[in-house]
Amino acid sequence: MEHLRLLKIFLLILFTNFFLSCLDDVPHDNPLDSHNNQGFVLQGKVTTFYPPVQTISNAVITLFPDETKFFSNADGEFEISGLSPGKYTVLCSAEGYAQDSITVDIQSNINIDFHLDGLPFFENISLTTHHEIHSFQAEDFFFLNIESMVNDLDGIADINKVFFEIPEVSVIDTLEPSLDAGLFRKWLSIDDLPVSTIQTLIGRAFILNVSDDAGTTTQSEKRFLTRVIEQTPSLTAPISFQTEFSDTLIFEWQKLNLSYWFEYTIEISQIIQGSPVKAQDISNISASENSIAIVNTLSRGDYTWLIKVTDEFGNTSSSSSNGRFHIN
Incomplete structure (x- = not known):
């Protein structure tokens, strides 16, 4: 009897071990199974x-x-x-x-x-200075123009704002959208900035930012002004409404001697009801020239003209608009 009892115990242990080993082989791949061993x-x-x-x-x-x-x-x-x-x-x-x-x-x-969200990005950034002489005040005026063409992977309509910073002089301001999609600009006089001269801004970093409607902002690398053109061209002829042209227009000025590349542009405006209205530009005039003659295509009336110097970076310096002439 004792042998029979021991045999039963042995068989029970053997069966239990076999059963438990079978349980270990049960797959635990149900995602709700806390013993999921497949992750x-x-x-x-x-x-x-x-x-x-x-x-x-x-x-x-x-x-x-x-x-x-x-x-x-x-x-x-x-x-x-x-x-x-x-x-x-x-x-x-x-x-x-x-x-x-x-x-x-x-x-x-x-x-x-x-x-x-698609990032807004800069396609082009332009920082230029502009020097003008106003004949009615006989003094120099300096301006700063900031332009930026921007876009966005989600479309140009996603652009919310473009603004610039000049950290060293604590300036931050918003660029204004133009009629051209994606083009933003800001035209500033020296009175709009906390500096006494525009030359003070040479070497100081400008940083531009563009934000989209989702609130994502992309920042440009540091940008710098290239130069201020101090000299201004002077007109020689014509300078009076008594000068009359018919078939050929002849313009003369004093040639500038600058140490860098530049070209001239002549801007002609017609006086209509007492106000100048742009009529024609003559561009790409070589720096070596001091006069030009062109075929007249202007209608009869009184006109003013000025000459502008432009360097390779887009900086300009303009004569006063005291050149005058009459078309018969």
């Missing part, structure tokens, strides 16, 4: 911010704290498998877009989507 899956899609949305391929999905990187496919989709339960931060970035992130507590399979 959880995080998947999602990367698209643009505004409808109709477009998928973004090759977006970089970075999983923290491990900093493991994954990439979205051609359809903007991504999948990360084998994740242990816990908190993760998922960072999504793509070239030309503002990055986005989300923190998730993974206790089961999870799906997250990213809608990335």
